[in-house]
Amino acid sequence: MRNSVSVRHAPSSSLLQSMLGLFGELRGHVRARVDESAQREQIRRITTEIAACAQDSGRRFEHLSTALDPISHHAEKLVAQCETLLNQASGHEEGQTLFQSAVSVLGSPLACVDRYLAQKGDQLSQLEQAEERIRELFKLQHDMRSALQPLTYMVVLFRIESAGLDAEQQGTFVTVAAEIQRLRELVDRTFEENIGLIEQARTTVSTVRGNLSNDYESHGRFVAAKRGNIDHAIARLDEQLATNEKHDLQLREIGRSLQAEIGQLVLSLQTQDILQQRCDHIREALLAPGEVRLGPLAGLQSIQLRETAKELRDSTGRLRTALQRIQTLATDLNESSVRLPQFKSTTAAADGMVQLLLDTFQEITEIIDSSSRLSDDSHTRVAPVMSLARNLTSQTSEISLNIRMIALNAQVRSVQIGTGSGLEVLAARTAEISRQLSELGENTNGEISAFQASVGAFLSVLEEFRTASHAESEKLGTAGATIEQRLHALRDTTLTTLQAIAVSVQEVNQLVASGAIDFDGIERTADELDGLAGRLETIAADNPARAKDIKRLAAHATRYSMAAERHVHALATGHSVGESRVTQSGPELFVDAPVEELSVAAPEVSPSPRVAPLAPPSATSTPSRTAAVPAALDDNVELF
Amino acid sequence: MNLAISPASATRVCVASGDVVSTTIEDLRQRLDAVSSGAAANQPLEIDLRATRLIDSVGLNLLVTVIKREQAGQRPVLIRVGHASVERILQFTRLDRHATIRRD
Numbered sequence: 001m002r003n004s005v006s007v008r009h010a011p012s013s014s015l016l017q018s019m020l021g022l023f024g025e026l027r028g029h030v031r032a033r034v035d036e037s038a039q040r041e042q043i044r045r046i047t048t049e050i051a052a053c054a055q056d057s058g059r060r061f062e063h064l065s066t067a068l069d070p071i072s073h074h075a076e077k078l079v080a081q082c083e084t085l086l087n088q089a090s091g092h093e094e095g096q097t098l099f100q101s102a103v104s105v106l107g108s109p110l111a112c113v114d115r116y117l118a119q120k121g122d123q124l125s126q127l128e129q130a131e132e133r134i135r136e137l138f139k140l141q142h143d144m145r146s147a148l149q150p151l152t153y154m155v156v157l158f159r160i161e162s163a164g165l166d167a168e169q170q171g172t173f174v175t176v177a178a179e180i181q182r183l184r185e186l187v188d189r190t191f192e193e194n195i196g197l198i199e200q201a202r203t204t205v206s207t208v209r210g211n212l213s214n215d216y217e218s219h220g221r222f223v224a225a226k227r228g229n230i231d232h233a234i235a236r237l238d239e240q241l242a243t244n245e246k247h248d249l250q251l252r253e254i255g256r257s258l259q260a261e262i263g264q265l266v267l268s269l270q271t272q273d274i275l276q277q278r279c280d281h282i283r284e285a286l287l288a289p290g291e292v293r294l295g296p297l298a299g300l301q302s303i304q305l306r307e308t309a310k311e312l313r314d315s316t317g318r319l320r321t322a323l324q325r326i327q328t329l330a331t332d333l334n335e336s337s338v339r340l341p342q343f344k345s346t347t348a349a350a351d352g353m354v355q356l357l358l359d360t361f362q363e364i365t366e367i368i369d370s371s372s373r374l375s376d377d378s379h380t381r382v383a384p385v386m387s388l389a390r391n392l393t394s395q396t397s398e399i400s401l402n403i404r405m406i407a408l409n410a411q412v413r414s415v416q417i418g419t420g421s422g423l424e425v426l427a428a429r430t431a432e433i434s435r436q437l438s439e440l441g442e443n444t445n446g447e448i449s450a451f452q453a454s455v456g457a458f459l460s461v462l463e464e465f466r467t468a469s470h471a472e473s474e475k476l477g478t479a480g481a482t483i484e485q486r487l488h489a490l491r492d493t494t495l496t497t498l499q500a501i502a503v504s505v506q507e508v509n510q511l512v513a514s515g516a517i518d519f520d521g522i523e524r525t526a527d528e529l530d531g532l533a534g535r536l537e538t539i540a541a542d543n544p545a546r547a548k549d550i551k552r553l554a555a556h557a558t559r560y561s562m563a564a565e566r567h568v569h570a571l572a573t574g575h576s577v578g579e580s581r582v583t584q585s586g587p588e589l590f591v592d593a594p595v596e597e598l599s600v601a602a603p604e605v606s607p608s609p610r611v612a613p614l615a616p617p618s619a620t621s622t623p624s625r626t627a628a629v630p631a632a633l634d635d636n637v638e639l640f
Numbered sequence: 641m642n643l644a645i646s647p648a649s650a651t652r653v654c655v656a657s658g659d660v661v662s663t664t665i666e667d668l669r670q671r672l673d674a675v676s677s678g679a680a681a682n683q684p685l686e687i688d689l690r691a692t693r694l695i696d697s698v699g700l701n702l703l704v705t706v707i708k709r710e711q712a713g714q715r716p717v718l719i720r721v722g723h724a725s726v727e728r729i730l731q732f733t734r735l736d737r738h739a740t741i742r743r744d
Contacts, residue, residue: 358701488662488697495697498732499725 039294039539046532047283050305053532054279057312057525060518061272064319067516068265074504074511075262075326078333081504082255084497098490102357102483109364109472113223116371116465120216126458127209130385133451134202140444141194144399147436148187151180154426154433161422172413173423179406180430186402190395201385205455208378215374219367226360254333261329264322271315274562278308281560286536288559292552295543300553302536303572304565309529311564316519316526327512330505354491361484365476372469375462382462385455400434400441407434550574651718652679655688660699668699672706676713685710690722690744695729707738720744 155177162173282301292300410427417423511517545553553573560566652675656668675685687706689695695703703719710717717739721727730741 354697355701355704359704488701491697491700495695495700495729495732498728502725502728 035542036294039298039543042535042539043286043294043298046535047286049532050279050283050529053525053528054276057275057522058272060521060525061269061275064517064519064522065269067511067518068269068319068323071323071326071508071511072262072265074507075258075265075330078330078501078504078508079255079258079262081497081501082251082258082333085494085501086251086255098483098486099353099357102361102487105475105479105483106357106360106364109368109476110223110227112465112468112472113219113364113367113371116469117216117220117223119461119465120212120220123458123461124209124213124216126454126461127205127212130205130451130454130458131202131209133447133454134198134205136447137444137451138195138198138202140440140447141191141198144396144437144440144444145187145191147433147440148184148403150429150433151184154429155180155184157426158423161426165417169417172417176406176410176413176426176430179402179409183399183402183406187399190399194391194395197388197391201388204381204385208381211374212378215371219371222363222367226363229356229360250336251333254329254336258326258329258333261322261325264318265326268315268318268322271311274564275308275312277562278304278311278565281562281565282308285559293543293545293549295540296545296549296553298536298543299540299545300569300572302533302540304568305529305533305536307564307568309526309533312522312526312529316522320519323512323517327508330508334501334505354487358484358487361476361480365473365480368469368473368476372466372473375466375469379459379462379466382455382459386452386459396441396444400438403430403434403437407431651684651686653686653688656692658691659694659696660689660692660702661694661696662698665698665702669702672702676706676709679710679713679715681714682716684716684718686718686720688720689726690720692721692726693723695726700729700733700735703735704733707735711738716740718742 158173158177158180162170162177165173282304285304286297286301407427407430410423410430414424414427550573560569654668654671654675658664660668672687679685685706687703707717719730719735719739720742721730722744724743727741727743730736730739735741
């Protein structure tokens, strides 16, 4: 439609006709003024409704923000919990040092038991040797008794030989016979005692040796198995820590994604500020007095309004997506954390590292205690055997001394009586028995010394282990208890984190399902903005833009403060505004406008098919729509 | 804490009346020791944790010990739980692979 007025130069006779024409033109101007006034009123109402929409949207966003805040909060907690789990699983925090400390504390008692077990061969050998010595002593006791056997008939012979002598000589023989008799009784008595004691010692040593042999065997098996488990677990732990990054990928990915979605939530919630500003700018532009004619102004702002509505919908879409993603990720995290393979070994699992160490602490404590008890018991039982040996030595010495005295006395008496009495023969025989007994006594003492050496060596090792095991038991009771507490605390932290994850996930799901999050209201606001844009487009259609409107719109565009607004403006008008540069195609306001006719720099747009008179952008259009290079602009151009 | 010892070969039942945590563990330990002593081979043990909302590491340790002991005697263990949190802990710690977990 052209606004130009054509004046036809009529002949003077047709002055009236000319006046009528002028009148018609005047009437047209008046009508136009009346129409413009009505449109201005219409625009005023539209701006009021835009303000109401912006206000309404503000309230809805505020409500949405309130509803999303706890979800965002729980999601952030989930990210933190996720990180905690990773640190626990990898041992970056307490785990690694704790496991090493635990192994260090366990190492000492295990080494103690190892040393004890390493000496088992020597210990059992010492007891075997002691048993062998006991057998020899037993035999020597019998030999001693056999050696003294002739003394029985020696007493009879002494009495027979002395029967024909005078009373004094007979008294001498009777005295020697009585001494021999006393020695016999002593030997018989001590023999019974010694045999009993030796038998008892043999039983004690044999029992202790059997118990220790079984104990060494069972403890050896247990310690070897336990040590194998610990070594394997430590190796597995080292391996896990070494390949930590690979194992953690899934959980880390979930954590990162959650953070990204939280960012999306926060970002999308900021749309309200942008919406408010854009609506304010649109309203200010529409209400600005006389800068630009209403038609082009309404056309341009309708595009801004549609873009604002579109941004609102996009924002809602992003919020919906972020919320769904958070829900999905939270569920994934919950399931993944329970299934995570690294937790099996490192933290809480029944067959995991913590449990293994706790079990080992308990079992090592039991080993140390039971070994300690056994060594105490062995010591208590074997120690008296040493005093038995001492008794045997003194008794043997006493018998040997006695027989030597008797023999000497008999020899002295026989010399006093003189040869031929027969007493010298008996004295010689007694001396021979004395020598035999002396020899047996020396052998007995040798065996007893060997026995004492074996038992002493055995008791010495036992004593050493008793001292060490008591010290280890004490250490386990202090350092071990602290480590156990820390192991429990580590597992409690993991369990608490997992419970917290489950609770957070539950909270997120409940919040999402509660219906407190209302996206529909915001989408209705977008629809209302689209409706208002449609009304602006109708006004624009009634008042097409002219070339001179471009310059005015260019000046008008300086009011924009946001890059998005400038972008839309540039795409719609072909003007770049301020620092904003058009870098992609978009909606087109003017067509066929030559660049040189524009008083502003042409935007940097990529060539694309022309879109002649552009329809208002659809709600689903994007800023990257195809734009046309501003082409020839006639004096009177249909803008829309 | 209640304890019911059934006749030989019948299921032994040990009921926890509350949380299984370090502060209450000794009572439960004694009762579980009591039901374990003299149990016949294959005689099932039921640990009723339906009133339990929380199990800590010490409580878990006790359960592991009891399950191992019962396994050594070839006696099956059933753990009844009433709360999701307890079930989750038992799953997380893989105790569900060593004992039957039933959610009531």
